[in-house]
Amino acid sequence: MTGRSQRERFAVIRKKNRRLMSIAILLALIGIPPVSAIDFLTGPAGPASFRILLLGLSESLLLAVIGSLRYLHPRSYTRYATGLFVAVLLTILLPQIPDIIVTDPSRFLLFAATFLGCVFFLNLNSLRTAVMLYATVLLVSIVPFLIYRPLPLTTVIPTLVGIALIGVVRQRHQDKNIETSLELRRRKIDLHRHTLLYEQAVAATEESEARYETVIDSMAEGVIVLSSDGVMIACNRSAAEILGMHPENIVGSQIADLNLRLCRENGEPFPADELPSTFVQKQVQPVNDVVVGIDVDNSQKKWLRVNARPLFRRGSSVPYAATVTFADITEYKAQADTIRHQAFHDTLTGLANRALLKETLDLELAHASREKSILAVLFLDLDGFKNVNDSLGHSIGDALLVEVARRLRHCLRRSDTLARAGGDEFIAVLPKINSPFDARSVADKVLAELEKPYAVGSDILSISASIGIAIFPDNGTDGDSLLRNADAAMYAVKKAGRRGIRFFGPEMNENARVRLGLLNNLRQAIQSDDLRLVFQPRLDLHTGRIDSAEALLRWNTKDGPVSPEVFIPLAEEGGLIHALGDGVLHKALSAQRQWSADSHDITVAVNLSPRQFAVPDLVERIEAATHRLGVSPERLEIEITEGVMIQNVESVRRTMYALKELGLTIALDDFGTGYSSLAYLKHFPIDILKIDRAFVCEIPENTQDVAILSAIIGVARALGIRTIAEGVETQEQADFMKQVGCDAIQGYWFARPLDSQSLLDFIHRHDVRAGRPTSSHIAF
Numbered sequence: 092m093t094g095r096s097q098r099e100r101f102a103v104i105r106k107k108n109r110r111l112m113s114i115a116i117l118l119a120l121i122g123i124p125p126v127s128a129i130d131f132l133t134g135p136a137g138p139a140s141f142r143i144l145l146l147g148l149s150e151s152l153l154l155a156v157i158g159s160l161r162y163l164h165p166r167s168y169t170r171y172a173t174g175l176f177v178a179v180l181l182t183i184l185l186p187q188i189p190d191i192i193v194t195d196p197s198r199f200l201l202f203a204a205t206f207l208g209c210v211f212f213l214n215l216n217s218l219r220t221a222v223m224l225y226a227t228v229l230l231v232s233i234v235p236f237l238i239y240r241p242l243p244l245t246t247v248i249p250t251l252v253g254i255a256l257i258g259v260v261r262q263r264h265q266d267k268n269i270e271t272s273l274e275l276r277r278r279k280i281d282l283h284r285h286t287l288l289y290e291q292a293v294a295a296t297e298e299s300e301a302r303y304e305t306v307i308d309s310m311a312e313g314v315i316v317l318s319s320d321g322v323m324i325a326c327n328r329s330a331a332e333i334l335g336m337h338p339e340n341i342v343g344s345q346i347a348d349l350n351l352r353l354c355r356e357n358g359e360p361f362p363a364d365e366l367p368s369t370f371v372q373k374q375v376q377p378v379n380d381v382v383v384g385i386d387v388d389n390s391q392k393k394w395l396r397v398n399a400r401p402l403f404r405r406g407s408s409v410p411y412a413a414t415v416t417f418a419d420i421t422e423y424k425a426q427a428d429t430i431r432h433q434a435f436h437d438t439l440t441g442l443a444n445r446a447l448l449k450e451t452l453d454l455e456l457a458h459a460s461r462e463k464s465i466l467a468v469l470f471l472d473l474d475g476f477k478n479v480n481d482s483l484g485h486s487i488g489d490a491l492l493v494e495v496a497r498r499l500r501h502c503l504r505r506s507d508t509l510a511r512a513g514g515d516e517f518i519a520v521l522p523k524i525n526s527p528f529d530a531r532s533v534a535d536k537v538l539a540e541l542e543k544p545y546a547v548g549s550d551i552l553s554i555s556a557s558i559g560i561a562i563f564p565d566n567g568t569d570g571d572s573l574l575r576n577a578d579a580a581m582y583a584v585k586k587a588g589r590r591g592i593r594f595f596g597p598e599m600n601e602n603a604r605v606r607l608g609l610l611n612n613l614r615q616a617i618q619s620d621d622l623r624l625v626f627q628p629r630l631d632l633h634t635g636r637i638d639s640a641e642a643l644l645r646w647n648t649k650d651g652p653v654s655p656e657v658f659i660p661l662a663e664e665g666g667l668i669h670a671l672g673d674g675v676l677h678k679a680l681s682a683q684r685q686w687s688a689d690s691h692d693i694t695v696a697v698n699l700s701p702r703q704f705a706v707p708d709l710v711e712r713i714e715a716a717t718h719r720l721g722v723s724p725e726r727l728e729i730e731i732t733e734g735v736m737i738q739n740v741e742s743v744r745r746t747m748y749a750l751k752e753l754g755l756t757i758a759l760d761d762f763g764t765g766y767s768s769l770a771y772l773k774h775f776p777i778d779i780l781k782i783d784r785a786f787v788c789e790i791p792e793n794t795q796d797v798a799i800l801s802a803i804i805g806v807a808r809a810l811g812i813r814t815i816a817e818g819v820e821t822q823e824q825a826d827f828m829k830q831v832g833c834d835a836i837q838g839y840w841f842a843r844p845l846d847s848q849s850l851l852d853f854i855h856r857h858d859v860r861a862g863r864p865t866s867s868h869i870a871f
Contacts, residue, residue, distance in 0.1 A: 312418045313395075316402070317368050319411055321345045333395070333419050334385070352386040356394075367399040371413045375401055382420070394424045437511040439489055440496035448510035448518055452570040455508070455522045459563055466522050466563040467530035470577035471499075471537065473515035474555045474589040480734070483550060490547045491554070498540045502533065518574065527562050527594065534558045534592045557584035561595045582606075610665045612648060613658055617670050622646050624678040625844035626695070628853065629815060629837040632829045637854050639694040639728060641837065642679040643844050644671075663702060672703045676713070680720045680727065682847040687726070691854055696728035696758060704735045710749045717753075724754035730781065732760050736771055744775060751776045758815070762803065772810050780807045782833070784818025791827045801831050808832060 307314055313330030317323050323341055331338045336349065346353075346366065353361040363369065367378040378399040385393050395417040401410035435447035443451065452468070459466045473495065480488040492515065499509055499517060508520040519537075521530055538556055545552040559580025567573040576595040584591045616622055626640040646653045662668045676697055683695040699709075706712070717724050729750060736743050747757055758779035759771065771777070782803060786796045800816075807814045816828045819838035828836050845853055 312416045315341070315368075315415045315417075317346075317413050317415065319372060321369070324412070330417070333393070333417065354384040356382045356384070358384070367397045368413050368415050371399040371401050371415075372410050375408075375410060377401070382424075383417075392421075393419060394421045396420045440493055440511050442496055442517070443508060443510035445510065445512055448508065448512070448520070449570055451508045452520050452573070455520055456563060456568070456570060456573075459522060460568070462523075464523050465526065466520065466573075467524055467527065467533075468561045468563075468573045468577045469519040469521065469530065469534055469537070470512075470559040470561075470574070470581040471517040471519070472557050472581050472585065473541075474557055474585075476515035476554060477734075479552060479554070484740075487547055487550065487552075491545055491552060494545055494547070495541060495554075498543075499537060502537045502540055518577070527560070527565075530560050530562065531592065531594075534560060538590075538592065555590035557581050557589050558592045559584060559595065560592065566595045606661070609653070609658070610661055610667075613646070613661060614665070614667060616646060616648075617667060617674065620674070622671070622674065623846070624675060624682070625846055626682065626850045627837055627844040628693075628842045628850060629835045630841050631835050632825075632833060637693060637857055638835070639696055640850060641696040641730070642675060642682075642698075644675055645844075659700075663700060668700055668702050669706065672699065673712075676716055677720070680716055680722045682850075683722050683726050684720055685847055686851060686854075687722070689851055691851065692726065693854070694726050694728050694756060696730050698730045698760065699735070701732070701734045704731055704743070704746065709746060710753065713750070713755070714753055725756075728756040728758055728779070730758045730760040733762070733771065736775055740774075747776050772806070772812060777812055779813045779815055782814060782816045784838075787816050787818045787824055787828075787838075788820075790824055797827075800833075804831050804833055 307327045308329075310327060310329055313333045314325075314327045315323050315330050316325040323344055323346070326338055326341045328338070331341060334341065334349070334351070341349070346368065347363065353366065355361055361383060364373075367381050367383075371378050378397070381397045381399075383395050383397050385395065397415060397417045399413055399415045402412040402414060403410055435444060435450075436442065437444050455466060458464070476488065476491070479491060492511075495517070496509070496511065499519070503509055503519060503521075506522060510518045510520075512518050519533075521533060524530055538558065541554065541556050545554070559577045559582070561567060561573045561577035561580060563573060566576045580593045580595040583596075584593045587593075623645045625643050625645055627643060628637045628640045630636075631638045644655055644659075646655075646658055659668075659671075662671050679695045679697050683693070686693050686695075703709070713727070713729075714724070717727060750757060756778045757776060758781055759775075759777050760781045761783045762780050772780070780803065782800065786800055786803075790796050790800065804814050813834045814832075815835045815837065816824075816833050817837055819825050819828065819836040820840045822840065824838075825836055825840055842853060
């Protein structure tokens with residue numbers, strides 16, 4: 092039964108009891124005066140009758156007051172009714188006690204029986220049962236009265252008043268019991284509700300804690316909570332796994348107890364008072380992204396990224412604990428270190444690259460300027476390294492560079508910086524030297540060490556070096572100036588014949604300035620198309636016709652012409668060779684198209700440097716150029732040197748065969764001047780062998796050159812390879828070439844380089860007589 096239904100039931104019972112009590116009071120009010128009057132009229136006259144009359148009047152007055160109070164002021168009646176009825180009862184009973192007990196004991200028994208009946212009656216909650224019981228008591232009271240006429244009627248008065256009094260008392264008592272029961276019930280309900288709320292709160296808290304522990308344990312980051320005295324009071328599973336320990340060994344311990352040997356990112360030990368967990372509680376501020384190293388065991392170091400936050404109780408500004416989160420970044424740091432090493436170091440030799448060199452040099456210059464000390468920069472370039480690469484291949488060249496780097500490190504101090512500037516160039520920074528003579532001593536030591544033989548694979552190699560030296564502060568006060576001046580000193584050594592050491596001098600600035608200005612002018616000339624292409628025709632010694640012409644690049648400046656031997660290496664050094672080569676190819680194909688339009692199907696020969704030939708899309712670019720200009724690929728000849736074929740044999744072979752599939756002719760230029768190998772003629776699809784002018788200029792007088800030329804031409808003929816002799820400048824040389832079976836010649840004896848239109852005119856004049864030369868100096 093709910094609390095509300097019980098309250099409604101008690102309210103109904105109380106209302107019925109009050110209605111019953113009102114009936115009893117009404118009977119008392121109505122019945123007492125008549126009974127008293129009857130008793131007065133029938134009793135003997137005298138003082139007793141007068142006494143009874145006064146008693147009746149007083150009873151009537153009291154009952155009138157009580158009745159008036161009952162209907163005029165119910166609240167006061169409820170509060171004082173018990174006292175008033177007690178007064179009425181005492182007023183009625185006290186005078187009659189002697190008569191009841193002495194004169195007529197039956198009155199006392201009747202009154203006692205009635206009183207007890209009313210007591211039992213008032214304990215009943217059913218209205219019907221109460222009315223029946225009341226009627227029964229009333230009859231029991233009246234029957235003795237009817238039987239015993241001598242019994243005074245005033246005996247009924249105490250009975251009626253007792254009923255009223257007991258009813259009021261019992262009603263108040265029952266009201267209090269009901270209120271108490273309702274209050275107890277309400278408190279019980281509240282207690283039950285509060286118990287449920289408490290149990291729900293406890294369950295929610297336990298669920299929240301379980302969820303919190305699950306979330307914390309599932310985190311990849313380690314989490315540790317430390318108290319204000321440094322004791323670790325909680326940790327998650329990831330923290331234990333990262334630290335390589337059991338959680339029971341962590342909780343309750345201090346960091347010093349774990350013997351982790353903490354260190355900074357630079358390897359220095361981490362002071363205990365600077366640890367993030369300690370710092371965050373002392374400074375009352377968070378710590379973010381601190382890299383800490385720990386020794387998991389003697390052979391392994393882990394790196395952690397640590398964050399820490401202070402924990403506060405509500406309303407407090409003093410932290411009572413700190414939470415520390417950390418992630419294992421060992422693999423990430425290794426990758427970052429590798430990336431940083433690759434970004435600031437040469438991948439081949441492991442030396443510093445230009446970026447790290449610049450950073451280190453600026454730092455050393457700042458120290459030297461502050462300490463008023465001397466610093467030297469050595470710029471070193473290997474002599475003849477290109478020949479090693481061209482003849483033996485890049486793998487041998489790379490192995491040689493690695494050994495050179497090792498020897499250079501051996502010659503320098505730990506405080507010195509060594510960098511590979513690119514290719515075969517190395518730079519050394521020597522801080523805190525006593526005088527420039529110390530730099531010279533180091534350079535001498537380096538030069539002597541580098542000139543010792545190198546065992547690379549099955550080859551024994553020897554190289555030398557050119558070294559330029561710039562001194563701080565005499566030759567510059569910033570890094571760029573010192574590097575530029577040391578470079579200029581090195582080029583001065585190269586220009587003087589290589590293999591040597593030279594300090595920077597003021598006159599070298601002018602040479603460096605000239606070279607830089609020439610490079611800028613070349614870049615502008617390429618952009619504005621100021622370079623001119625000329626063509627040197629070749630004479631077929633079998634037919635006497637001009638069957639091809641070699642494209643040669645010329646550059647005329649306001650200061651005069653610049654030799655290709657000067658600006659071609661400059662273009663390679665300045666990264667302009669590809670743009671230069673594309674322009675030459677376009678102009679050469681345009682000229683060939685002009686010749687074909689004039690009914691002269693002459694092949695045009697274009698030179699490609701090793702750097703141009705190494706371009707991955709070379710075949711596609713040449714095919715696109717011939718298609719765009721409408722030139723048949725059969726009318727294009729590509730001239731390469733031996734250095735191209737030794738870079739990457741398989742890749743070069745694929746490229747050469749792809750060019751052959753297009754229909755191009757491939758010529759091997761300057762044969763005999765490098766590390767010539769007859770294997771090239773066997774393994775590569777070579778159509779033409781060009782004999783260098785060095786073997787032509789002294790024939791027929793030089794018998795050795797005659798023997799070499801005869802052998803080269805004989806081998807080429809046996810392999811089905813066409814031969815062309817360069818630098819033919821005399822009639823005797825032309826006759827000899829025809830005699831030994833050379834296929835074609837080119838040189839000043841036959842024709843100088845001509846522009847495209849002049850070449851057409853020359854061909855026309857030459858072929859006037861049925862395709863035979865008409866010039867007076869041509870005779871066979």
